[in-house]
Amino acid sequence: MDVIMPQLGETVAEGTVSVWHKAIGDTVSTKEPLFDVSSDKVEMEVPAPAEGTLLEIRVDVGITVPVGEVIAIIMREGEVIEVDAGLAGKPEDPAASKAAVPAREVSIKAANRDANGNPLSPAVRRLVAQNSLDPRAITGSGMKGRIKKKDVLAYLANGGASRTVSAPPPLNFSEDDTEIIPFNKLRKLTADHMVRSKATSPHVLQAVEADFVRVARARAGVSGAWKKREGFSLTYLPFIAKAVCEAIREFPRVNAAIDGENLVVFRRVNLCIAVDLDFDGLVAPVIKDADQMPLQELARAIRDVSERARTNQLKPGDFTEGTYTVSNSGVFGTMITAPIINQPQVAILSTDGITKKPVVIETEDGDTIGIRPVGVLAQSFDHRAIDGAYSAAFLNRVREIIQTRDWATVLS
Amino acid sequence: MAELTYREAVAEAIAQEMRRDEDVVFLGEDIGAAGGVFKATVGLFKEFGPERVRDTPISEQAILGAAMGSAMTGLKPIAEIMFSDFLAVCWDIVANEIAKARYMTGGQMSMPLVIRTANGGGSRFGAQHSQSVENWAMMIPGLKVVAPSSPADVKGLLAAAIRDPDPVMFFEQKSLYPIKGFVPDGELVDELGTAKVLRDGGDVTIVALAAMVPRAMKAAEELSAQHGIEATVVDVRSLVPLDTQTILREISKTGRLVTVEENPRLCGWGAEIASIVADEIFWDLDGPIIRITTPHIPLPAADALEDATMPSAERIVREIVENID
Numbered sequence: 001m002d003v004i005m006p007q008l009g010e011t012v013a014e015g016t017v018s019v020w021h022k023a024i025g026d027t028v029s030t031k032e033p034l035f036d037v038s039s040d041k042v043e044m045e046v047p048a049p050a051e052g053t054l055l056e057i058r059v060d061v062g063i064t065v066p067v068g069e070v071i072a073i074i075m076r077e078g079e080v081i082e083v084d085a086g087l088a089g090k091p092e093d094p095a096a097s098k099a100a101v102p103a104r105e106v107s108i109k110a111a112n113r114d115a116n117g118n119p120l121s122p123a124v125r126r127l128v129a130q131n132s133l134d135p136r137a138i139t140g141s142g143m144k145g146r147i148k149k150k151d152v153l154a155y156l157a158n159g160g161a162s163r164t165v166s167a168p169p170p171l172n173f174s175e176d177d178t179e180i181i182p183f184n185k186l187r188k189l190t191a192d193h194m195v196r197s198k199a200t201s202p203h204v205l206q207a208v209e210a211d212f213v214r215v216a217r218a219r220a221g222v223s224g225a226w227k228k229r230e231g232f233s234l235t236y237l238p239f240i241a242k243a244v245c246e247a248i249r250e251f252p253r254v255n256a257a258i259d260g261e262n263l264v265v266f267r268r269v270n271l272c273i274a275v276d277l278d279f280d281g282l283v284a285p286v287i288k289d290a291d292q293m294p295l296q297e298l299a300r301a302i303r304d305v306s307e308r309a310r311t312n313q314l315k316p317g318d319f320t321e322g323t324y325t326v327s328n329s330g331v332f333g334t335m336i337t338a339p340i341i342n343q344p345q346v347a348i349l350s351t352d353g354i355t356k357k358p359v360v361i362e363t364e365d366g367d368t369i370g371i372r373p374v375g376v377l378a379q380s381f382d383h384r385a386i387d388g389a390y391s392a393a394f395l396n397r398v399r400e401i402i403q404t405r406d407w408a409t410v411l412s
Numbered sequence: 413m414a415e416l417t418y419r420e421a422v423a424e425a426i427a428q429e430m431r432r433d434e435d436v437v438f439l440g441e442d443i444g445a446a447g448g449v450f451k452a453t454v455g456l457f458k459e460f461g462p463e464r465v466r467d468t469p470i471s472e473q474a475i476l477g478a479a480m481g482s483a484m485t486g487l488k489p490i491a492e493i494m495f496s497d498f499l500a501v502c503w504d505i506v507a508n509e510i511a512k513a514r515y516m517t518g519g520q521m522s523m524p525l526v527i528r529t530a531n532g533g534g535s536r537f538g539a540q541h542s543q544s545v546e547n548w549a550m551m552i553p554g555l556k557v558v559a560p561s562s563p564a565d566v567k568g569l570l571a572a573a574i575r576d577p578d579p580v581m582f583f584e585q586k587s588l589y590p591i592k593g594f595v596p597d598g599e600l601v602d603e604l605g606t607a608k609v610l611r612d613g614g615d616v617t618i619v620a621l622a623a624m625v626p627r628a629m630k631a632a633e634e635l636s637a638q639h640g641i642e643a644t645v646v647d648v649r650s651l652v653p654l655d656t657q658t659i660l661r662e663i664s665k666t667g668r669l670v671t672v673e674e675n676p677r678l679c680g681w682g683a684e685i686a687s688i689v690a691d692e693i694f695w696d697l698d699g700p701i702i703r704i705t706t707p708h709i710p711l712p713a714a715d716a717l718e719d720a721t722m723p724s725a726e727r728i729v730r731e732i733v734e735n736i737d
Contacts (some may be wrong), residue, residue: 121667121697121698121699122694122695122696122697122698123667123695123696123697124698124699125695126695134698141737142699142737143737146699146737147697148667148699149698280517
């Protein structure tokens with residue numbers, strides 16, 4: 001069976017193989033990465049198109065080929081080949097013999113062991129995969145430090161799951177008081193895209209302040225049950241995304257792209273969610289037809305693409321056909337961010353920290369001051385495509401939806 | 413609610429069903445005037461007479477052949493095989509005829525009979541009178557297989573077996589005959605193919621059958637008191653149909669499975685459960701499956717040796733403590 005260079009985005013014509021994860025003769029699977037590919041937009045892992053054995057590699061690392069070109073050949077499952085008999089022998093024994101077994105059998109991988117070298121139980125493996133954890137970071141309470149399911153649950157309960165943003169590694173300055181950090185592939189792609197976007201689009205920033213009290217109440221109303229049922233916390237982001245999708249219906253020109261001297265307005269709302277990859281670059285996977293999703297489903301979709309982005313599990317289709325982007329820098333408590341447009345789109349929204357502030361509340365009996373969760377919604381738009389009044393009206397509508405919708409009912 | 417022994421519950425169930433349905437008849441060796449060698453059928457001969465409660469010659473094939481013929485011609489016989497080991501001599505009738513009649517006749521014929529038998533060890537009867545053979549029956553398509561652990565289950569499940577339109581193998585564990593338990597008053601009919609959760613615990617799920625159930629319960633109390641390990645205990649009760657819904661749910665909750673089986677290890681019913689677990693809830697497992705069984709040997713008659721081979725509460729505790737982390 002042919003392995004071909006995948007389509008990495010609607011405007012991408014070629015791709016570069018950056019890593020081969022498998023060598024000739026290795027067992028390949030639809031559940032395991034076969035190779036990494038990079039284009040001017042993304043870098044991603046690509047699994048094998050079928051279960052089988054890698055027979056031939058036709059494109060070496062670093063070589064760029066057109067989309068659709070055959071880059072490798074695999075022999076499909078069922079024939080007898082050589083694989084590592086790690087399961088049967090002692091996995092730590094480098095002299096573990098090779099045995100002829102059917103291609104379906106797989107050996108325990110190093111990643112499926114804990115810090116003490118114990119294998120992980122199926123339940124632990126599943127939890128580790130679902131929450132994108134590093135098992136070596138979890139303290140095991142079982143025999144020989146074995147990790148049990150309850151150890152993972154305790155780790156998650158103590159915040160192991162909520163991905164705390166780690167500080168970048170300390171620098172090692174050389175004698176001339178500098179350290180050279182070479183750009184990785186994703187950093188280069190991000191850098192190129194940012195420069196190109198700024199050079200292409202005249203950016204204008206507009207921001208509104210929104211009162212999130214109704215969202216906060218709705219979240220508080222379901223938080224425990226939601227976390228229990230869904231396995232992750234319900235954040236502010238899905239509410240903002242929902243409001244954006246609805247406002248786009250009334251202001252469709254922000255959901256568009258520029259093509260020469262035309263503004264191409266899209267009927268579908270395919271929302272890109274910008275995800276920061278541990279300071280190593282930025283990706284913006286797409287949630288297709290986000291406007292068709294109920295809030296709960298949108299929350300799950302956002303969680304899904306974010307997690308897959310962080311675990312390098314995005315597929316080519318996750319990068320195509322985006323029409324509007326939401327970027328969330330809120331975790332650090334910033335007040336406002338001027339985002340750079342995700343080309344060829346014409347607008348991008350940044351959500352920042354939502355913090356409690358004193359707010360003047362107008363009532364029939366006069367004004368009072370209350371404490372409300374308030375956050376800034378900042379949109380950069382391409383002034384070639386639309387003007388300030390249109391953008392402002394759109395932003396105002398987003399704010400209105402966030403402030404006036406009965407979110408508790410929407411969630412129930 | 414009355415407190416009955418396991419053996420009294422056998423007679424109560426048979427009497428309940430014989431009173432209800434005159435097609436129910438009962439036959440076996442010394443079951444009538446003598447009240448059964450294990451005294452599990454006392455009073456039935458007196459109440460229902462020699463037409464419906466028949467003592468037979470010492471021929472297991474004759475007993476089951478007669479039961480099969482009478483079931484084919486409209487009666488609902490209960491046949492007793494005194495020791496389950498003796499099922500081996502009539503296995504053609506059980507495995508090829510009784511189990512297959514409905515299928516071979518394209519559904520024209522049903523086989524509404526129950527084969528009751530005293531099963532299992534612990535009574536110093538030696539290798540030919542002590543075997544736990546419920547797994548022999550489990551592997552024959554066409555048979556239902558029940559093995560109760562308490563007087564209430566004996567009464568309810570035996571009544572359900574008698575009412576079932578298909579052949580049911582009913583394994584009474586002979587060392588349990590003297591145990592006592594409360595049985596609800598009045599008519600009692602349980603449901604075949606249902607397991608029972610007897611104890612709830614978060615750390616490990618012990619799945620047991622028949623005489624191993626009280627031992628598992630004792631072990632669970634000991635684990636809780638001495639080792640801080642909380643065990644769920646599931647009484648399988650019925651091997652065919654097997655209540656996989658309950659059993660798998662309880663195993664998923666703890667992620668750990670321990671089977672406690674009296675049958676010899678090879679092809680014991682616990683192996684089948686382990687296989688189903690691997691098929692259906694592999695990703696819920698939080699550690700290796702532990703099977704505690706009698707070893708693959710003929711059961712010794714000597715007290716100390718028989719005790720050493722069958723799973724005891726102490727052995728269950730020890731194996732769980734040593735292996736569960």
